Amino acid sequence: AQSVTQPDIHITVSEGASLELRCNYSYGATPYLFWYVQSPGQGLQLLLKYFSGDTLVQGIKGFEAEFKRSQSSFNLRKPSVHWSDAAEYFCAVGTNTNAGKSTFGDGTTLTVKP
Amino acid sequence: DVKVTQSSRYLVKRTGEKVFLECVQDMDHENMFWYRQDPGLGLRLIYFSYDVKMKEKGDIPEGYSVSREKKERFSLILESASTNQTSMYLCASTPGQGAKNIQYFGAGTRLSVL
Numbered sequence: 001a002q003s004v005t006q007p008d009i010h011i012t013v014s015e016g017a018s019l020e021l022r023c024n025y026s027y028g029a030t031p032y033l034f035w036y037v038q039s040p041g042q043g044l045q046l047l048l049k050y051f052s053g054d055t056l057v058q059g060i061k062g063f064e065a066e067f068k069r070s071q072s073s074f075n076l077r078k079p080s081v082h083w084s085d086a087a088e089y090f091c092a093v094g095t096n097t098n099a100g101k102s103t104f105g106d107g108t109t110l111t112v113k114p
Numbered sequence: 115d116v117k118v119t120q121s122s123r124y125l126v127k128r129t130g131e132k133v134f135l136e137c138v139q140d141m142d143h144e145n146m147f148w149y150r151q152d153p154g155l156g157l158r159l160i161y162f163s164y165d166v167k168m169k170e171k172g173d174i175p176e177g178y179s180v181s182r183e184k185k186e187r188f189s190l191i192l193e194s195a196s197t198n199q200t201s202m203y204l205c206a207s208t209p210g211q212g213a214k215n216i217q218y219f220g221a222g223t224r225l226s227v228l
Contacts (some may be wrong), residue, residue, distance in 0.1 A: 009154070031200040032214040034127070043204055043219030051214055083137075092155070099145040100208035100215030108158035 002027040004091050006105035014113045019087055021076040021093035032094035033074040034102065039087045041108050047089075050074060061085070064094050084110045117141070120220040127220070133192040136203030137222050144210050147172075147186035148180065151202040163188055164211075166173050169190050196228045 002025045025031055032051050036044040045096050048059025055067040065076045074091060088109050091103040121136035131209055139146065147162040149172075159172030161180040166213045169180050177199060181189045188207075208215035 028187055036217075036219075041222070043221045044206075044217070045219070049216065055121065076150050081143055094213030097211075098215040099147075099162050099170070100213070100217075101147070101159070101162065102215070104157045106154070114164060 002031075002093050002095055002103045004093050004105035006089075006091055006108050007103055008108045009106070010109045010111070010114060012111040015083050016080050019078045019081045019085070019110070020078075021089050021091075021110070023074045023105060024072050025074060025091070025093045026072065027093050029096065031074075033067060034092040034094065035063070035064075035074075035076050036090045036092060036104075037061075038090065038107075046088060047076070060082065066088050077096065081110075081112055083112045083114070086110055118205055118207055118218050118220040120203075120222050120223050123221065124129045125223060125225045127192075127195050127225065129196060129227060131192075131195050133195045133225070134207075135190040135192075135203055135225070137188045137220055138186050138206040139188075139206070140186065140213070141209070141218070141219070142185065143207035143218070144185075145208045146182065147206040147208075148178075149204045149206065150174070151204055151222075157193075157204065160190065168181075177193065197227050199225065200227045201225060210224070213226075 005024045013029040035047040118139045131158040148160045149157045163182040163227045179191045205220040
């Protein structure tokens with residue numbers, strides 16, 4: 001069965017500092033990978049996705065993620081964090097089922113210090 | 115833009131009440147999902163539906179039921195609400211089958227059962 005692990009429950013960075021959120025997946029076939037962001041009191045919104053091709057993918061809000069098959073990882077990065085990036089971030093892997101389900105990690109909460 | 119609308123942002127109910135959470139999507143999506151989100155536990159799938167009148171149990175269906183009489187609407191029902199069902203409930207939809215489906219989320223309903 002597929003699974004997604006986000007090792008960091010909570011990360012604090014200073015505004016303007018770089019950010020990396022970790023995601024490891026377990027999936028038998030070619031993974032389809034997603035990062036979502038949830039701002040306080042809101043639903044989840046897609047940041048970026050990886051299906052195939054270039055292993056470095058760009059998303060919205062200046063985020064990028066790199067797929068590394070050898071490490072089963074799909075880490076999210078941003079060169080310079082803004083206060084508005086404070087949110088919860090979820091990594092997910094798509095499952096090849098009849099309903100287009102995804103398996104989500106438990107999330108990483110990002111706090112941004114002034 | 116896909117819009118997934120949950121009828122209530124906040125609900126307060128009493129133990130033993132029958133509770134209905136409503137979700138509507140406007141993009142003719144095939145699949146709809148109900149999750150609950152609790153601190154430290156990530157997103158847990160309650161039920162999903164891949165067609166009108168079709169439903170499948172997710173990971174934590176106990177104490178819940180669902181109804182999908184029309185393609186655009188997916189209702190979550192708490193037959194007899196209990197305090198341990200106090201949580202944030204998220205509805206999502208996806209267009210079709212397979213692992214490449216992006217999940218589109220509503221803003222969530224925060225339910226308190228007293």
